[in-house]
Amino acid sequence: RSVREVLFFPSPPCCTEELLAEAEAEGCDGRPAPCPCPLPRSDCAFTRLLRRLLSARRSLELCLFAFSSPELGRAVSVLHRRGVRIRVVTDSQYMALRGSQIGVLRLLGIQVRHNQDVAFMHHKFAIVDKKMLITGSLNWTMEAIHSNRENVVIVEDAEIVRPYLDEFERIWEEYDPG
Amino acid sequence: RSVREVLFFPSPPCCTEELLAEAEAEGCDGRPAPCPCPLPRSDCAFTRLLRRLLSARRSLELCLFAFSSPELGRAVSVLHRRGVRIRVVTDSQYMALRGSQIGVLRLLGIQVRHNQDVAFMHHKFAIVDKKMLITGSLNWTMEAIHSNRENVVIVEDAEIVRPYLDEFERIWEEYDPG
Ligand SMILES: [Zn+2]
Numbered sequence A, B: 001r002s003v004r005e006v007l008f009f010p011s012p013p014c015c016t017e018e019l020l021a022e023a024e025a026e027g028c029d030g031r032p033a034p035c036p037c038p039l040p041r042s043d044c045a046f047t048r049l050l051r052r053l054l055s056a057r058r059s060l061e062l063c064l065f066a067f068s069s070p071e072l073g074r075a076v077s078v079l080h081r082r083g084v085r086i087r088v089v090t091d092s093q094y095m096a097l098r099g100s101q102i103g104v105l106r107l108l109g110i111q112v113r114h115n116q117d118v119a120f121m122h123h124k125f126a127i128v129d130k131k132m133l134i135t136g137s138l139n140w141t142m143e144a145i146h147s148n149r150e151n152v153v154i155v156e157d158a159e160i161v162r163p164y165l166d167e168f169e170r171i172w173e174e175y176d177p178g
């Protein structure tokens, strides 16, 4: 049965450390030590979003106006190390701001392309393994996740995912600097 | 068969005047004169969005960070005159900016509520007749429609629409000034 999930933000505070440490330790012997923080371990919108991303096994397309959340940056790094093919499209103006994760991802060797004009590349979507779409109002920033009213919808409906994949490929070609 | 439609922006330029004039003339004798503008009459993302909104017969919930497009303002006015029950939730900071349509809608007698804090009410969704959801990255501004890279997904899937309706009602109650 195909995924249909709706997440609303701000996400209540909850521990993301254990989830990320576990993903990082995948394939290693033993398990990471439990996180000593006092935050609840319960499911929240943010851990649900992280889990959907961490489910990637082959490919991840990111088309994001703003990306500054360290936790989401860490999730993408884990996937890159796992061998998932990652491509990132972003906005040139936001990319230059302090705290952007884009520079970190580039240093890891992840391919990033961006617009060259003044209009915003305002999309905020991700596609996991070419079959699951994650889209909505949520920029990948701490403010959006923890303070703003935001929505994210996650679907595997091919009739919806296909056009987003096509849009990603169009933008990817258009922003080719070569 | 239930609606599943994906729209990408920027929308190519196209005539919206005929569509809106026709909606305004609904129930009147005769048809409005054809628009003399040179823009193409073909379907574009923007006319498709307007058509989905203008299909409302009973209710329209709007939950919008930014609303300054005069054409979208006109579409909402038409629906209000037609007797559609309209409720608007918006962001207090953006609402105060020049060009916002919120003041216009309030003058028509449409109910508007907004946040009181500094975090953004960053949603950009609409619900038509409690059964069709319109959501995505698109703010209802001319810049978003005509310049930015944006996406909108339109679905009638109750499993997706229901949580958005619930979120709207939660926010509507929370922003009650009374
Ligand atoms: Zn913790």
Ligand SMILES: [Zn+2]
Binding pocket: B015, B016, B017, B018, B035, B036, B037, B038, B039
């Ligand atoms: Zn025209």
